[in-house]
Amino acid sequence: MTAAVAAPLPQSRWLKDRQPTGAALLAFALALPAVVPLLVIAGSLFTLDTEVWAHLSRYVLPEVVLNTVRLLAGVVLLTAVIGTSLAWLTAVCDFPGRRFFDWALLLPLAIPGYVLAFVAVGFLDYSGPLQSAMRETGVASAWLPAIRSANGWGVIVVLSLALYPYVYLLARSAFLSQGRRVLEAAQTLGLSARAAAWRVALPMARPWIAAGVSLVAMETLADFGTVSVFNYNTFTKAIYSAWFGMFSISAALELAAFLMLFVLAALWLERRSRSRVRYGGGRSGAYAERRIELRGKSRWLAFSAASLVFLLAFLLPFLQLVVWAVKHAGTDLDVRYVGFALRSLALAGSAACVIVAASVVLAYVTRVQAGPWTTLFSRLGTLGYAVPGTVLAVGIFVPMAWFNNLLQGWLVSVFGDAAPGVYLQGSLVTVLIAYMARFLAVGFGPVDSSLQRITRNIDEAAISLGVTGVAMLKRVHLPLLRTGIATGAVLVFVDVMKEMPITLITRPFGWDTLAVRVFEMTTEGEWERAALPAVVIVLAGLFPIVLLTRRGAHVA
Amino acid sequence: MWLEMRGVERRFGRTVAVSGLDLTLPQGAIGCLLGPSGCGKTTALRCVAGFEPVDSGEIFARGRLLSSRDVTAPPATRNIGMVFQDYALFPHLTVLDNVAFGLHRDARAARERRALEMLALVRLEDCRARYPHEISGGQQQRVALARALAPQPDLVLLDEPFSNLDIDLRGRLSLEVREILKQVNATALLVTHDQNEAFAMADLVGVMQNGRLEQWDAPYDLYHRPATRFVADFIGQGVFLPGEVLSAGTVGTELGVLAGDVPAAFRPGDRIDLLLRPDDVLYDETSPLTLQVTQKAFRGADFLYTLALPSGAVLLTLVPSHFDHSLGDRIGVRIELDHIVAFPRGG
Numbered sequence: 011m012t013a014a015v016a017a018p019l020p021q022s023r024w025l026k027d028r029q030p031t032g033a034a035l036l037a038f039a040l041a042l043p044a045v046v047p048l049l050v051i052a053g054s055l056f057t058l059d060t061e062v063w064a065h066l067s068r069y070v071l072p073e074v075v076l077n078t079v080r081l082l083a084g085v086v087l088l089t090a091v092i093g094t095s096l097a098w099l100t101a102v103c104d105f106p107g108r109r110f111f112d113w114a115l116l117l118p119l120a121i122p123g124y125v126l127a128f129v130a131v132g133f134l135d136y137s138g139p140l141q142s143a144m145r146e147t148g149v150a151s152a153w154l155p156a157i158r159s160a161n162g163w164g165v166i167v168v169l170s171l172a173l174y175p176y177v178y179l180l181a182r183s184a185f186l187s188q189g190r191r192v193l194e195a196a197q198t199l200g201l202s203a204r205a206a207a208w209r210v211a212l213p214m215a216r217p218w219i220a221a222g223v224s225l226v227a228m229e230t231l232a233d234f235g236t237v238s239v240f241n242y243n244t245f246t247k248a249i250y251s252a253w254f255g256m257f258s259i260s261a262a263l264e265l266a267a268f269l270m271l272f273v274l275a276a277l278w279l280e281r282r283s284r285s286r287v288r289y290g291g292g293r294s295g296a297y298a299e300r301r302i303e304l305r306g307k308s309r310w311l312a313f314s315a316a317s318l319v320f321l322l323a324f325l326l327p328f329l330q331l332v333v334w335a336v337k338h339a340g341t342d343l344d345v346r347y348v349g350f351a352l353r354s355l356a357l358a359g360s361a362a363c364v365i366v367a368a369s370v371v372l373a374y375v376t377r378v379q380a381g382p383w384t385t386l387f388s389r390l391g392t393l394g395y396a397v398p399g400t401v402l403a404v405g406i407f408v409p410m411a412w413f414n415n416l417l418q419g420w421l422v423s424v425f426g427d428a429a430p431g432v433y434l435q436g437s438l439v440t441v442l443i444a445y446m447a448r449f450l451a452v453g454f455g456p457v458d459s460s461l462q463r464i465t466r467n468i469d470e471a472a473i474s475l476g477v478t479g480v481a482m483l484k485r486v487h488l489p490l491l492r493t494g495i496a497t498g499a500v501l502v503f504v505d506v507m508k509e510m511p512i513t514l515i516t517r518p519f520g521w522d523t524l525a526v527r528v529f530e531m532t533t534e535g536e537w538e539r540a541a542l543p544a545v546v547i548v549l550a551g552l553f554p555i556v557l558l559t560r561r562g563a564h565v566a
Numbered sequence: 567m568w569l570e571m572r573g574v575e576r577r578f579g580r581t582v583a584v585s586g587l588d589l590t591l592p593q594g595a596i597g598c599l600l601g602p603s604g605c606g607k608t609t610a611l612r613c614v615a616g617f618e619p620v621d622s623g624e625i626f627a628r629g630r631l632l633s634s635r636d637v638t639a640p641p642a643t644r645n646i647g648m649v650f651q652d653y654a655l656f657p658h659l660t661v662l663d664n665v666a667f668g669l670h671r672d673a674r675a676a677r678e679r680r681a682l683e684m685l686a687l688v689r690l691e692d693c694r695a696r697y698p699h700e701i702s703g704g705q706q707q708r709v710a711l712a713r714a715l716a717p718q719p720d721l722v723l724l725d726e727p728f729s730n731l732d733i734d735l736r737g738r739l740s741l742e743v744r745e746i747l748k749q750v751n752a753t754a755l756l757v758t759h760d761q762n763e764a765f766a767m768a769d770l771v772g773v774m775q776n777g778r779l780e781q782w783d784a785p786y787d788l789y790h791r792p793a794t795r796f797v798a799d800f801i802g803q804g805v806f807l808p809g810e811v812l813s814a815g816t817v818g819t820e821l822g823v824l825a826g827d828v829p830a831a832f833r834p835g836d837r838i839d840l841l842l843r844p845d846d847v848l849y850d851e852t853s854p855l856t857l858q859v860t861q862k863a864f865r866g867a868d869f870l871y872t873l874a875l876p877s878g879a880v881l882l883t884l885v886p887s888h889f890d891h892s893l894g895d896r897i898g899v900r901i902e903l904d905h906i907v908a909f910p911r912g913g
Contacts, residue, residue: 465654471655472656472667474642474647474648474668475668476642476717478642490656490658
């Protein structure tokens with residue numbers, strides 16, 4: 011009767027009496043922030059402004075589409091190669107420093123793409139430390155390829171170094187869960203160890219790798235900060251300029267709709283590959299028992315490859331950041347910085363609270379009333395992680411402005427001239443709703459998985475011992491959910507700290523955060539002065555990685 | 567009666583999970599619902615626990631109505647303990663705190679004393695400070711039992727209590743659990759698909775099929791006096807041999823005329839299927855009746871031989887293992903029936 015254990019909660023009369031009647035309605039309400047912008051954007055396709063469209067298709071789209079496709083192809087290819095090969099080295103092989111690289115190669119997750127970008131550009135620019143030093147020592151520097159060249163190689167490399175950990179993480183767990191047995195089976199069938207790796211281990215890990223790559227694709231499509239630093243015109247940047255430069259809402263909406271076509275393709279790929287991910291025989295320690303010992307030259311080749319990625323993606327940029335931050339702390343660090351930090355803290359903190367609270371409610375709603383509707387709404391509500399921040403911001407601003415006008419009209423009709431002026435679309439409410447749309451999945455994941463570990467039998471054991479209702483929540487659920495809630499809160503907090511486009515577009519006037527400060531400094535080419543706020547963001551970003559590697563250690 | 571179920575029925579949509587279930591369990595007795603998976607036994611147990619309402623019929627414990635079509639006393643008020651198939655221990659609590667969980671009405675000192683007493687009963691005092699994931703499956707099982715017994719419930723329910731354990735452990739633990747239950751004079755109802763477990767644990771066993779309780783009896787009677795063809799088939803080994811009732815004390819079969827008490831329901835001339843257990847077919851080298859060995863299974867102390875009859879029907883017999891015959895050998899057997907177990911032909 012094991013099947014019964016996994017079955018949804020019984021729809022018994024006794025439980026039904028305790029079900030909140032509007033469970034599905036609640037789930038629907040929580041899904042709205044993610045669904046409304048998508049509907050608004052889809053709707054904009056039907057009310058196409060032909061004049062705007064003519065302008066876009068003539069002057070904007072050709073460049074933007076080409077750039078986006080080129081960026082996407084380059085980053086996907088590069089992250090797949092870097093992520094998969096590093097995962098193979100640390101999960102299956104043994105070489106000097108493997109234990110260190112195993113977790114250290116995740117550290118680049120702490121550095122947002124836009125930070126890596128401005129460090130790289132600042133370092134390699136004409137006036138940067140490298141070229142200045144070369145000129146001083148009399149070495150010609152003109153032959154260096156310009157990192158911000160129009161063909162986009164620079165942004166591709168930088169974004170790949172920032173995003174490869176997604177592929178690395180998933181490929182690594184794929185290799186770890188496969189175990190050695192399949193490789194040995196292949197070898198008993200006459201394949202060499204190397205052939206077995208190519209023909210068995212790699213194909214088996216393909217769904218994981220594809221899932222990682224599709225996450226990379228979504229992040230690439232969503233990226234705004236990195237391409238801004240490189241002044242590389244993609245969809246997100248075009249949406250932002252349409253919004254602030256041309257002040258054209260319909261142009262921004264139409265570009266967003268076009269971008270969503272790419273996103274949906276990536277999302278489809280991700281869902282498809284996720285559904286093929288099956289956890290293997292659970293022999294997680296199988297590789298660790300006897301790794302493939304690399305010998306001679308290949309030992310050091312592996313070491314050099316891992317070191318190079320680690321240096322370029324984390325250590326060097328981090329050190330450069332610290333150096334710059336220290337250099338400018340004396341002049342820059344003033345009372346304004348307290349404001350930036352406090353506003354970042356306030357936004358990230360309240361977003362974490364709101365989103366985790368929503369996650370807990372959504373998780374309970376889907377638990378208590380498991381059905382097609384609640385499932386659908388929880389899926390829709392957590393879809394926002396795939397939708398670029400620029401798209402969400404625009405898609406939420408427009409209906410908020412509409413709602414605001416309605417509200418204002420109503421207020422005027424009631425209070426006449428004494429009516430208070432409201433400006434919802436430029437308030438913190440809008441920012442938080444947009445964050446919720448984007449990051450609900452981030453908070454929901456850990457909360458929901460810890461709730462699912464509280465089986466129906468655990469509930470019934472408590473009930474049969476006379477502990478029900480609030481007492482049960484307090485004595486059984488809360489202690490078991492605590493870790494999930496904390497994890498969700500930390501992840502959301504850090505993601506909001508790093509977040510750039512939503513904050514830029516929807517923040518109330520004067521609400522400059524650390525990320526906004528980084529953006530402003532980089533748009534002025536003040537690379538070194540952007541380091542100070544960026545250091546704080548990176549340090550905050552190290553938290554969840556520590557969490558992640560700790561949990562990984564538990565599993566192993 | 568300590569536990570009484572009267573005509574209990576439970577439907578899920580159109581499927582009838584349990585129907586017309588009647589049983590009674592006296593104080594201190596251990597009952598068992600036995601049947602193949604999907605027969606409704608777990609649903610019946612969950613009805614007693616109160617996790618499932620009943621669609622008709624009544625459930626009483628110590629004379630109090632717990633469930634009927636209109637009443638479903640909340641599980642928390644039933645004073646019924648439950649041991650779950652996966653134990654459902656609270657992962658965030660130590661072994662001691664798990665056992666003390668249901669004693670929340672007691673003062674702290676009394677709570678701890680009682681919990682320690684229960685741990686002593688299941689001989690796990692040494693594990694009191696450990697967490698569930700730090701102890702073995704057999705130990706978890708005993709913790710679950712101690713937790714269920716701690717609040718001194720009127721009735722303990724056990725849902726497939728040994729199915730997650732090794733075969734070796736199962737046999738040992740089922741006797742141990744029975745001993746513990748008897749020691750505290752608990753009344754218990756368990757559910758299993760394993761008849762060895764049922765026979766080892768229970769004073770009364772009910773065989774269920776398709777939501778119906780076919781027979782509720784002591785293990786000895788289930789084996790020797792099965793009430794239905796399904797029970798005869800499900801419990802123990804045996805074959806059905808076609809025959810015809812000749813008189814109140816004799817039956818005619820392919821093996822000749824067999825003597826034994828014929829059930830009163832049959833009249834001379836009725837065509838029947840006669841149940842022959844391996845222990846009804848005795849090995850006898852002097853017997854004129856010899857049959858060919860077609861299969862043999864060595865079981866240590868004895869062989870289980872399958873013997874072929876001229877018609878193609880087969881018999882099973884248990885023979886001490888020093889009589890080692892080859893396939894194809896003819897061996898002599900004698901049929902010895904005390905009473906006849908028979909069912910209408912083909913029914």
